[in-house]
Amino acid sequence: GENVEQHPSTLSVQEGDSAVIKCTYSDSASNYFPWYKQELGKRPQLIIDIRSNVGEKKDQRIAVTLNKTAKHFSLHITETQPEDSAVYFCAAMGAGNMLTFGGGTRLMVKP
Amino acid sequence: DAGITQSPRHKVTETGTPVTLRCHQTENHRYMYWYRQDPGHGLRLIHYSYGVKDTDKGEVSDGYSVSRSKTEDFLLTLESATSSQTSVYFCAINRGRDVTDTQYFGPGTRLTVL
Numbered sequence: 001g002e003n004v005e006q007h008p009s010t011l012s013v014q015e016g017d018s019a020v021i022k023c024t025y026s027d028s029a030s031n032y033f034p035w036y037k038q039e040l041g042k043r044p045q046l047i048i049d050i051r052s053n054v055g056e057k058k059d060q061r062i063a064v065t066l067n068k069t070a071k072h073f074s075l076h077i078t079e080t081q082p083e084d085s086a087v088y089f090c091a092a093m094g095a096g097n098m099l100t101f102g103g104g105t106r107l108m109v110k111p
Numbered sequence: 112d113a114g115i116t117q118s119p120r121h122k123v124t125e126t127g128t129p130v131t132l133r134c135h136q137t138e139n140h141r142y143m144y145w146y147r148q149d150p151g152h153g154l155r156l157i158h159y160s161y162g163v164k165d166t167d168k169g170e171v172s173d174g175y176s177v178s179r180s181k182t183e184d185f186l187l188t189l190e191s192a193t194s195s196q197t198s199v200y201f202c203a204i205n206r207g208r209d210v211t212d213t214q215y216f217g218p219g220t221r222l223t224v225l
Contacts, residue, residue, distance in 0.1 A: 101153035
């Protein structure tokens with residue numbers, strides 16, 4: 001089945017800096033890659049997603065890039081703000097149409 | 112998200128007792144999922160459903176069963192709870208028509224097995 005690895009597990013940045021979280025996947029048939037943000041005690045919420053026919057997608061300060069050849073995808077957050085502090089999860093949907101999640105990245109934005 | 116509710120939100124039970132968690136949606140969507148979330152493991156799929164009485168196993172299905180007798184309800188049962196099943200359980204629904212459409216999560220149920 002699919003295996004998704006996510007790095008780093010924790011990331012600390014200064015307010016205004018950029019943050020990058022990287023994920024790799026194993027199933028070359030995977031075609032859908034969402035990113036979720038989870039604040040403490042809350043449910044995961046989708047922040048951006050990308051499909052395999054697209055290499056990059058942007059939504060204001062958030063962007064996701066996908067390299068299908070290398071089987072990795074990344075989340076980029078620019079001009080970070082304290083409210084960006086949360087745990088971020090990447091996921092990949094493989095041939096079995098099931099989402100497999102990475103282990104999560106705790107992002108801390110210091111004011 | 113008002114379209115998905117989970118009950119109970121918190122439960123403490125003892126080893127060996129049966130437990131049923133309920134996921135309820137108000138929007139008549141076809142696909143529903145149960146995940147568990149544990150530190151360091153992200154979210155792992157337990158079971159999913161693609162329609163009434165149509166369910167299938169996910170990555171970590173051992174010790175769990177599910178039922179979906181109505182479109183709006185997806186039940187997760189632990190037949191005999193164990194301490195390793197202490198976790199936060201999230202239900203999710205897919206609001207699209209395709210299985211690859213976005214999944215939206217319910218508020219979660221925190222289960223503690225003593």
